[in-house]
Amino acid sequence: MFVVGLDIGYSNLKLAAGACGSAPRTQVLPAVAAPQLHVAQRLESGNSRSPDGIAVSVHGQHWIAGVAPARVSGWQRALHEDYVTSDTYQALLLAALQVIGAQRIDRLVTGLPVAQAMEPAQRERLRTRLQGRHALTDGAVEVAEVRVIAQPVGAFVELLMRADAPTLERIGAGTVLVIDVGFFSVDWAVLVNGDLRRTASGTSLEATSVLIDAAAERLRGQRAGKAPVAAIEQALAQGRPAILLHGDWVALAPYLQLAAREVGAVALEALRRDLRHEQTNVDLLLLTGGGAALFEPAVRRVFPAVPLQLPPDPVGANARGYFHYGCR
Secondary structure, X not given: OEEEEEEEOOOEEEEEXXXXXXXXXXXXXXXXXXXXXXXXXXXXXXXXXXXXXXXXXXXXXXXXXXXXXXXXXXXXXXOOOOHHHXXXXXXXXXXXXXXXXXXXXXXXXXXXXXXXXXXXXXXXHHHHHHOEEEEEOOEEEEXXXXXXXXXXXXXXXXXXXXXXXXXXXXXXXOEEEEEEEOOOOEEEEEEEOOEEEXXXXXXXXXXXXXXXXXXXXXXXXXXXXXXXXXXXXXXXXXXXXXXXXXXXXXXXXXXXXXXXXXXXXXXXXXXXXXXXXXXXXXXXXEEEOOOHHHHHHHHHHHOOOOOEEOOOOOOOHXXXXXXHHHOO
């Protein structure tokens, strides 16, 4: 059976694809897409599958997906709760299917923020959108079955696949708190003895995008000019510790740390309110998502005595977990 784990976020497009029983092929692309006219043209030539972007057709219009944020101008990114209905999401979906290159996908697993995943109508709307035949620039693909789950569950399944015996024992007998720090939202899920507690799972919009905005405003306040939001996002995606601002290299760490302290505190306060209704203590923390490293200090301040797990690759953890979930 050919399975795809697909995580279309606001900052990164992550996928894990392959046959069950073997290690999936994984890939991460920037989750930025826009009509071709709004994407800066490279001086060197390339093809539709180059790292410079993937050409797709959305409602008959030429789009480029999987490009760095700094290459797009005059176009507003889709950063709202109806993201899965947007043309941006459609462009990224088609780009992912084109990269996978399969003519048939037996099962595709993806996720929604916890608050949306709890609504059957929201899950069904996305399932209907993803299932069926999709026309691509170089053919078509048939998606036979779609499963939609809460986003943090993907990282939890990924943890189950790589955990050692003591960790598995703690998971089976205790309470696990999964915190998924995405670009648009921070999602959390509580699992007790391996079962999801719906009443203790939720979403906060105080996420990485808000943190980047806050850091950019601090930089603008000190150096004037425009807030370098796209430059900071691109530097984080590429693992660069500094950005070029007015001709000088500026280290990002001080600005990001201050912003993370403020933004993280707000998001974690909402989480703590949810946990007040639980009758058990947290026995294991799983921190995942593209903003995991930025939020880690704030999480450790709130849960100083709880063992914390970080996936080897927090960005792609959900996609890998979706793949393994699809093979169950």
